[in-house]
Amino acid sequence: MRASRLLSILTTLQARGRITAPELADTCEVSVRTIYRDIDALAAAGIPVYADRGAEGGYRLLDGYRVRLNGLSPPEAEALFMAGLPGPAAALGLDAAMMAAQNKLMAALPANLRENAGRMQERFHLDAPNWFGEAEEPVHLRAIAGALLRERMIKIRYQSWRAEKQRRVAPLGLVLKAGSWYLAGYVDKSVRTYRVARILDCSVLDQPFARPADFDLVAYWQAATLRLEAELHPNTVTVRLSPFGIKLLNVVTQPYVKARMRIEETVDAAGWRIAVLPIGKTVWHAATELLRFGAEAEVLEPVELREKMAEIAQAMAARYHDTKLYDGVGPEADPNAILPSSTLSRSCGS
Template sequence: MRASRLLSILTTLQARGRVTAQQLADDCEVSLRTIYRDIDALAASGIPVYSERGAEGGYRLLDGYRVRLNGLSQREAESLFLAGLAGPAAALGLEAVMATAQTKLMAALPQDLRAGADRMQARFHLDAPAWFDAAEEPAHLRAVAGAVWSQNLIEIRYQSWRAEKQREVAPLGLVLKSGSWYLAGQVDGDVRTYRIARILDCKVLERHFGRPPDFDLGAYWRANTERLEAELHPNRATVRLSPRGVRLLEALSAPYVRAGTQIADAADDDGWRVATIPVGTTVWHAAAELLRLGAEAEVLDPPELRAYMREAARALAARYGVWPENLTRGSGADEALGQGMGRARR
């Protein structure tokens, strides 16, 4: 275990340059005292590792010192092939490059590790888009990706939900989320998110830009996602759910809605339970989400949402007419609906 940790510390120092003891402790999941002992052990073995004091201090290797570290464990070799995502690589124009790199890596692996790499590719597959949704193929994805890599400014014509806009953007990074590509771009000093499928035109400029030294793409995306989720569902509704309604809510709601939902443990005499659910910014938005639950949900609060749901139900009843006498609400109606849909497909 210690030998593996010493090797990990050495590769980290070689890859990152200066690293603090706390960062090493976090990476290795050990105490600071353990890291101090490991650093002493590396130095005692002849590795030129030095410490620098101060706010910008940490540990580093002697300038120019390199060590060849070719040893891979079986699990490490397997994980490298799991990281080869064919779909996103193809979208970025890197499918052939990735395939060549994997072939070279396979050839470089010892014979006893190749079987594990083959097994990983055969048994794991990433399908990025959500269910019943196709992956986007934005027209300007490769141009934007090239600008991200080369740090060239881009000029885009963008269709937001409000209006069409013209922007000069410093492209900082790309994110693939549920089959859709997004650009984190800096405009007038602020970092904003653009869905690449909504970029109508893209021109890569000759001018370059400097990346903000403190910009972390992963941290930005997490914070941006949390902010967006909070903005889209800032209100709460109290809803009475049937047992089937609870299951429908779990199946149809977005993850952040499910995470924020609180369902009472106790049920009433009919088996229904009261839940508090995050809902949208407007009554219309909230009703549109809750109407998917049909008659398996009853809004209790707020009053304006309950009134809207009542009017929506009245309008639906008027549009579809009287319920057929030979059908009962529930499994019989579901079976008839399924038969009707089957006839329609034929």
């Protein structure tokens, strides 16, 4: 166990350059006192580990010191090949480089690890978009990625929800979510998010920028996602749900809503229960979200939303009242009948 930890400390020092004892303790899941003993053991074994004092201090290896570490375990080798899934790399223009790196890694692996590593490529595939969606292929993605790596400013023309805008942006990070790429960029003394597919024009400038030392892309994205979800669901609705409506909650509601909804344990005589859910900004948005439940939900509060649901239901009932438009489709037809595939094909435009 200790040998593995010493190897982990050594690889971390080699990869990070400088790291503090508390950071090493968190990484290795041990106490800081244990890290002190492990550093002493590495130094006693002839590894040139040095401690720099001060606010910017920490442990580091002697400049230029490198050690060859070929002791990959089978799970570690498999994980490296899982990290080489081709879709995102190709979108960034790194597919050829990724393939070359994998070939070099495969050649360096011991024979007993090559077979399992090859299986990972054959048996796992990343399909990022949601069902019935397509992965975006933004025109300017590669240029933005290049500017991000070289820390160069970019000038973009962006189509927002309201209007076209021009911005000078310091690109700080790219995120792939559900098949769409997003740029985190520093603009007007704040970090903002841009959907890359909505960038109409992009030019990379010669002007360098200083990347904020405290910027953490993962932390920023998590906070921005929570903030957006909260902005999209600022209100709550009290609904009465049938037993089937309760089941639909797990199918049609977003994770943000699931994590914050409250369902009463009390069941009425018909088996219905009361639930309080986060809901959209406007009455119209809230109504469209709840229409997915059909007749399995009844809005109790707020009153204006209940009235909007009734208005929409009456309008839909009036629209479908003329049952002669489609033979065999309407209230007088068998409610349990399934539409023939030919009918479905025509209705879908195929």
